[in-house]
Amino acid sequence: MFFSVGVETPQDDSTAYGIIVPAFSAYGYGCFSAADTQSEIASMAREAILLTIEDMVLSGKFSVEQIKDAGYLTYSRDSEYADYDSWFVIDVDLSAFEGKQQRLNIALPDTLIYRIDNRVKDRPDVYRDRSHFLAVAARHELLAGS
Numbered sequence: 001m002f003f004s005v006g007v008e009t010p011q012d013d014s015t016a017y018g019i020i021v022p023a024f025s026a027y028g029y030g031c032f033s034a035a036d037t038q039s040e041i042a043s044m045a046r047e048a049i050l051l052t053i054e055d056m057v058l059s060g061k062f063s064v065e066q067i068k069d070a071g072y073l074t075y076s077r078d079s080e081y082a083d084y085d086s087w088f089v090i091d092v093d094l095s096a097f098e099g100k101q102q103r104l105n106i107a108l109p110d111t112l113i114y115r116i117d118n119r120v121k122d123r124p125d126v127y128r129d130r131s132h133f134l135a136v137a138a139r140h141e142l143l144a145g146s
Contacts, residue, residue, distance in 0.1 A: 001064075001094050002125075004072035005045045006084030019045050020084060023069040024052050027062060042090060049092050057097050064097045065139045 008018030019041060021031035033048035035041045056062040072087040095101075108116075116134070120127045127133045 002089050002091050003049055003069050004075050005088050005090055006081050007041060007086045008083050009085050017041055021049055022075045022081060045090055046092055053097060064094050
């Protein structure tokens with residue numbers, strides 16, 4: 001999943017880069033970190049995201065499917081995040097929080113498979129492969145029925 005990350009550039013050499021992932025504030029969680037160097041920013045952000053999600057899932061109140069990110073343009077315009085002078089998007093693999101992968105044998109019409117494969121090819125930023133597409137579609141349908 002993609003997350004927007006805000007970075008506050010330090011004013012001097014004795015201060016760390018401040019890191020925030022605002023997506024979690026909608027769920028009552030804060031996701032913050034710091035990095036001593038620019039090269040550490042992404043890894044520190046990823047670690048903070050994974051720790052926050054782990055806490056959310058273990059609480060039993062949230063599932064991975066519920067987590068949404070409004071996008072860095074939304075957050076960068078919000079006065080609450082005015083101190084964060086640069087933004088980037090990071091892709092974090094959340095599959096470890098979804099349970100164990102299992103193989104299954106299903107039958108689909110060949111034209112539907114062709115359409116699925118074309119969508120996956122057209123949207124590599126959204127879908128990793130056919131199985132990921134089907135999982136996303138299933139989650140969408142299951143959440144819509146709630």
